[in-house]
Each structure stands twice: as C-alpha cells, then as structure tokens.
Amino acid sequence: FIVKTHRHRLTVDGAFNYADADGSTNTRNSTGSIKYDFFQTEKIYTYAQVLTEQDTFANLNLRLTEGLGIGYQFSDRRKLRLSVEAGVSYYDENRVVGEDTKSAAGRWAVNLEYETTPKWLQAYHRQEGYYTIESSSVSLRAVQGIRLPVRDQFGMFFESDYRFNSKP
Numbered sequence: 001f002i003v004k005t006h007r008h009r010l011t012v013d014g015a016f017n018y019a020d021a022d023g024s025t026n027t028r029n030s031t032g033s034i035k036y037d038f039f040q041t042e043k044i045y046t047y048a049q050v051l052t053e054q055d056t057f058a059n060l061n062l063r064l065t066e067g068l069g070i071g072y073q074f075s076d077r078r079k080l081r082l083s084v085e086a087g088v089s090y091y092d093e094n095r096v097v098g099e100d101t102k103s104a105a106g107r108w109a110v111n112l113e114y115e116t117t118p119k120w121l122q123a124y125h126r127q128e129g130y131y132t133i134e135s136s137s138v139s140l141r142a143v144q145g146i147r148l149p150v151r152d153q154f155g156m157f158f159e160s161d162y163r164f165n166s167k168p
Contacts, residue, residue, distance in 0.1 A: 009037040009045070015161075029055035031141075037071065045071045047085060051128075058168060061094040063139075065130065067107050078115055085109040091132050091139075103134035122147040124159075137167035 001012045012034050019027035035049035046069070053063040069087015076083075091105035109128045116123055125144040132139070145159025 007039045009039070011035045011037070017161075026057070028057065029053070039073075043073050045073065047071055047087065055163075058163075058165070059096045059098065061096055062092075063094070064090075064092045065105070065107075066090045067105075069107060071109075079118075080115070081111065081113040083109075083111045085111075089130060091130055101132065101135055103132045105130045105132045119149060135167055137165065139166075140164040 003010045014030070014032040016030040017027050018025070031051070031053045033049060033051040035047055037045045037047045039045045048068050049066070051063075051065040054060060067087050067089030069085055071083055071085035074082040074084075085108065087107045089105045089107045091101065091103050093101040095101075107128070107130050109126075111126050113122060113124045115121070123144075123146050125142070127140070127142040129138060129140040131137075140163070142162040143159055144162075145157055147155045147157050149155045
C-alpha cells in the first residue's frame with residue numbers, strides 16, 4: 001500500500017507465508033514494514049522505516065529493524081520507477097534458540113519497476129539488505145516478479161521471494 005503526495009510518501013507492506021505437505025507444516029513466516037519518505041527535492045528524499053520479520057523454521061521469533069537514511073529516486077513514471085537508499089539501523093534479532101543479536105547496522109535498498117508492455121505487463125525487483133556491525137553478517141531480502149493487471153488497480157502477481165542470512 002503506497003500513498004504519495006508531492007513531498008510525502010508512506011509505504012506499508014506485509015506478507016504471511018504458510019505451507020504444509022503430507023500433513024506437516026514446512027513454511028511459516030511473516031513480515032511487515034512501514035516506511036515514510038520526505039522529499040527534500042524532486043529526486044532526493046530522507047526516510048524513516050520499521051521492519052519486522054518472523055520465521056518459525058529459521059529459529060527467528062522476531063527480527064525488528066528501525067532506521068533512518070537517504071534515498072535517490074532516478075525515475076517515478078509509470079513506465080519506469082527506480083530508486084536506491086542507504087542508511088543506518090538498529091537491528092534486533094530474538095531467536096528461539098541461541099543468542100539474540102542487538103547491533104547497529106548499515107542498510108541499503110534498490111527498488112525497480114519497469115512496464116514492459118503499456119498497461120499490460122510490469123516486471124519488478126525490490127531488494128533490501130542489512131550489514132550488522134557486531135556480528136559482521138549480512139541479511140538480504142529480495143522480491144522479483146511480474147504483475148499482470150486484471151482491472152483498474154487490481155492485478156495478478158507471479159513472484160519469487162529470496163531470503164539470505166550469512167550467519168543464520
């Protein structure tokens with residue numbers, strides 16, 4: 001969900017994944033985020049964001065990330081949307097088993113949407129990563145796929161979600 005005015009943009013995102021096979025649960029995770037962007041100029045903005053993640057099978061009760069940073073929006077047209085972000089965050093992992101992690105982190109993000117066929121097919125890639133200073137680890141989330149419009153503001157999505165943690 002995105003709301004945008006000339007100088008403000010609010011983005012709210014969430015997902016829940018659950019799957020079972022042969023009567024046994026093999027996937028259960030969720031994520032939610034909220035991000036506020038304030039445009040200093042047409043292309044440069046500052047942001048504040050909060051991200052929460054939970055993953056039963058990755059030994060993760062809750063990962064909470066809160067941060068501030070700066071972004072640059074190369075293009076914000078229907079045909080092409082492209083932006084990059086960098087900032088600092090507070091990174092807090094609460095694990096089911098093992099030591100919890102609380103650390104400062106560096107954050108980067110890339111957002112790309114490209115309309116390959118006008119009003120018919122759109123390809124997208126969203127990537128967000130964190131480098132935690134205390135544990136020298138990298139955590140990465142990436143979503144890429146295609147969107148097919150169905151009617152007005154509704155569409156079908158075919159996407160691949162990728163998660164990486166260098167020190168799980």
